[in-house]
Amino acid sequence: MIRVVIAEDHHIVREGLRVLLERTGEIEIVGEADDGEKALRLIKRLRPDVALIDIVMPAFNGNQLLVKLKELNLPTIPIVLSMYSEPEVVREALKNGARGYLLKSSVFQELMIAIRACLNNETYLSPAISQLLVEDYITEKESLSRSLTPRESELLQLIVKGYKNREIAERMMIALKTVENHRANIMKKLNVTNTAELIVTAVKEGIVKLDE
Structure with a gap:
């Protein structure tokens, strides 16, 4: 079983994720947190395989949580699940240690693909995110040249x-x-x-x- 902690401040989103993930038979939700501090305590204590992390949370946000996890060098794999697709937001999350970045608009099957890929030591980005990063890079390069x-x-x-x-x-x-x-x-x-x-x-x- 893949042990997962969900760090998300919206109860209805956590509930939906838990139901969908546990229904697969591959996932065990070992903890849930509605802010960054609680999530950090849970992850340090439970050492889950994966942490699903929202960017915007109270106490401290998803990026601060990512930085803490990176500093502690915990074995848990952080995957961001966010509504924000701006390239600078994605780059910051990846720089801070996120192994995957998905949009909340993604279909559930994509989340499972991301979890499996990240557990296989790969980095996973939603296709829409990858496209935005490529377009942003091209625009930045053209702007630099011009x-x-x-x-x-x-x-x-x-x-x-x-x-x-x-x-x-x-x-x-x-x-x-x-x-x-x-x-x-x-x-x-x-x-x-x-x-x-x-x-x-x-x-x-x-x-x-x-x-x-």
């Missing part, structure tokens, strides 16, 4: 190819001081502090292609 002027993009390409400031000035037929100013602006826009970070970011984010 923030550079054509002149800055040309100069960045030369930096990635290994040209020094003086060589760039000669190739672009501009003053050395202008190269330095462009370089400083590019680093500020890409939020980096040195040349190594600048090159890695430019290539990793697809702003510059190495074969160009």
Whole structure:
């Protein structure tokens, strides 16, 4: 049997989850909590296989609970079940240790798939969440690229190819001081502090292609 604790502040949601999960014959609900503090105490005492965690709860929220569980290095696998699909919310939960993230609008079968996947040491995201994260990444990358002027993009390409400031000035037929100013602006826009970070970011984010 898979032992589960439910951390959810809405009684009707907890009740529905308990009934559906126990009906599978694979799940035993060993504890329920309506706030983060109670959930933490239950998880520390009962050591369930899985904790289903809502993001918004009283006492302390789901993210604070995730951080505590991560700090304590407990064997319980945290899976977030939330109504929030914003990419920044999902990323924060994953950073804080969530192994899975599902929307409350998901069908019940998906929850069982997520539990089995996470118990198999996999990370599970609702398909809708995965799509939103991909779209957000693409938008962020395009926005980053568009923030550079054509002149800055040309100069960045030369930096990635290994040209020094003086060589760039000669190739672009501009003053050395202008190269330095462009370089400083590019680093500020890409939020980096040195040349190594600048090159890695430019290539990793697809702003510059190495074969160009």
